[in-house]
Amino acid sequence: MRANIIYFDEKIENHIKIQKAISDKFKATYYNDRDLLIKTLSKNQNVDLILIDDYAEKGNFFEFLNDLLIVIDKLQVGVILLSAEDNVENRVKSFDYGIDDFITRPVSTAELNARLENKVKKYRKPSALELKVGNLILNISDQKAYIDGEDKLLTPIEFKVLLTLVRSPNRLHSKDSLINSLWPGGAYGKSKSIDTHICNLRKKINTFNFSIKATKGRGISLIKERPVISV
Known part of the structure; x- marks a missing residue:
């Protein structure tokens, strides 16, 4: 072929x-x-x-x-x-x-x-059904995310956002590009929705040894360094 x-x-x-x-x-x-x-x-x-x-x-x-x-x-x-x-x-x-x-x-x-x-x-080689980054495993066929063996119970949109970030770590992803890839042809009114999905995703993967970094007015990226949390 x-x-x-x-x-x-x-x-x-x-x-x-x-x-x-x-x-x-x-x-x-x-x-x-x-x-x-x-x-x-x-x-x-x-x-x-x-x-x-x-x-x-x-x-x-x-x-x-x-x-x-x-x-x-x-x-x-x-x-x-x-x-x-x-x-x-x-x-x-x-x-x-x-x-x-x-x-x-x-x-x-x-x-x-x-x-x-x-x-x-x-x-054209068969692509892996799993992606592993740090302590995270993404099962692509089942759309499941595991951190240290625990299923994080992501929604389909949350999984797609995380998969996009994991495939291109350290790359800045604009909000518009994420919206267009998640809702092709129907992105109108999705700006606040994507913010909600990213917020929920952050909470679910807070034990991941990478973190989602937001750059104001530009987009988000996946970085190795975790933010310092004051207590």
């Missing part, structure tokens, strides 16, 4: 070049609209790999990259950045955000296809 690839580039003329370059081992879908891509991925992730050109006509490319990495399942979907600039700072920053590979143009057709195939093989 052919691997499903998404290619994103704001320059539509580059779509034709990629279409000619990638092998028939891949079935590619092409996007040039950021919002449409994020919306599509939040509803359906029948994709093995996402290839993104970092040309930023609209600016704020890394904000867009962060939103994309939040909405996808990074255990099952790979992300490769394609760039015309061999800029070390951008390369390092991209890997810090969580991409899997960075390809600099120009690149030969043979190398491009080899690197695509390499990442597809990685993400």
Whole structure:
């Protein structure tokens, strides 16, 4: 079966070049609209790999990259950045955000296809049914969270929020991105609701040796250090 690839580039003329370059081992879908891509991925992730050109006509490319990495399942979907600039700072920053590979143009057709195939093989391996971080175990199939062996009895929304944070520790997740991933297509009026879910989640996982940190006006992240509690 052919691997499903998404290619994103704001320059539509580059779509034709990629279409000619990638092998028939891949079935590619092409996007040039950021919002449409994020919306599509939040509803359906029948994709093995996402290839993104970092040309930023609209600016704020890394904000867009962060939103994309939040909405996808990074255990099952790979992300490769394609760039015309061999800029070390951008390369390092991209890997810090969580991409899997960075390809600099120009690149030969043979190398491009080899690197695509390499990442597809990685993400087509059966994903683990459990995630373990510190003293927490998340059972993905049953949507249960255990801390030191105790079932924390999370609601479906609380589990999804925690799973998102655990998959990308130390990454800042904006409230809007969380809302869009939890309620795709129906986020209106959910701002206060997500605050309530996060508050309840914090109380239930207060023995977890990671903590949920809120950055005012920006979002939340999962960090190793636990806050000091005065008594």
